[in-house]
Amino acid sequence: MSTVLDRRTRIVDSAIELIATRGLRALTHRALDTALDLPAGSTSYYFRTKRALIEAVVDRIHTRSRDDFASMRRDLNDQVTTANIARWLDRLLAHRRDHLIVRHALLVDLMGDAELRSRLTASLFSLDKARELFAAFGSRTPESDAADFIAVLEGILFDRYAGARMHLPAGTAGSIRQLERILAVHLSGLGERPIRMGLGSR
Incomplete structure (x- = not known):
């Protein structure tokens, strides 16, 4: 469970950094996968939609x-x-x-x-x-x-x-x-x- 929570936290913190440095339009599941060097689809596994990502932020x-x-x-x-x-x-x-x-x-x-x-x-x-x-x-x-x-x-x-x-x-x-x-x-x-x-x- 802690691994899941840690990965979710990493994704959310990366989303915050991405928005702060590149703007809200840059926030995509693919961009977060790339930023965190995760397999494609990893972010969407934890946060199905952009709305879910924003709620987490x-x-x-x-x-x-x-x-x-x-x-x-x-x-x-x-x-x-x-x-x-x-x-x-x-x-x-x-x-x-x-x-x-x-x-x-x-x-x-x-x-x-x-x-x-x-x-x-x-x-x-x-x-x-x-x-x-x-x-x-x-x-x-x-x-x-x-x-x-x-x-x-x-x-x-x-x-x-x-x-x-x-x-x-x-x-x-x-x-x-x-x-x-x-x-x-x-x-x-x-x-x-x-x-x-x-x-x-x-």
Whole structure:
């Protein structure tokens, strides 16, 4: 069973790399067989259709996000500050750039697929948890403040992995400072009271 799971994981990870480097149109069963040096038909044995492949990619991004956020909460002492949020975003940029690119490509491609889009939309940031965060900050409009903040986070990430500042290297002190400056401006009216982490995907 572990061999089957390992091969499925290899195929899904290869699919993510393929989409990130060559675009969604490059995703085919044959291309994955070639990339992984597998016998022809191997990928289609595990994932019968392109839709099944995409579903597996969505699940992989969602699960990895959930696990990473749980780990980050422990590492950053479970507190929300602009510095800790900046460190979290920098980790995403440094270690999961392919996931960010693929998530964006699929969000655009799956405009008519409410089920998969909802999973992708919530795969990095939880609106419910962000709402709780702003309520704890004392916001009078936690619903709209949470939605606005998630939009800011999405924009910050896009700017760094595909936008005008994609040249800035992640995983550096300068990267974290750049991210923190933007967050500080947006959160300046809320103060810097640390509270329990509550932004990540469920």
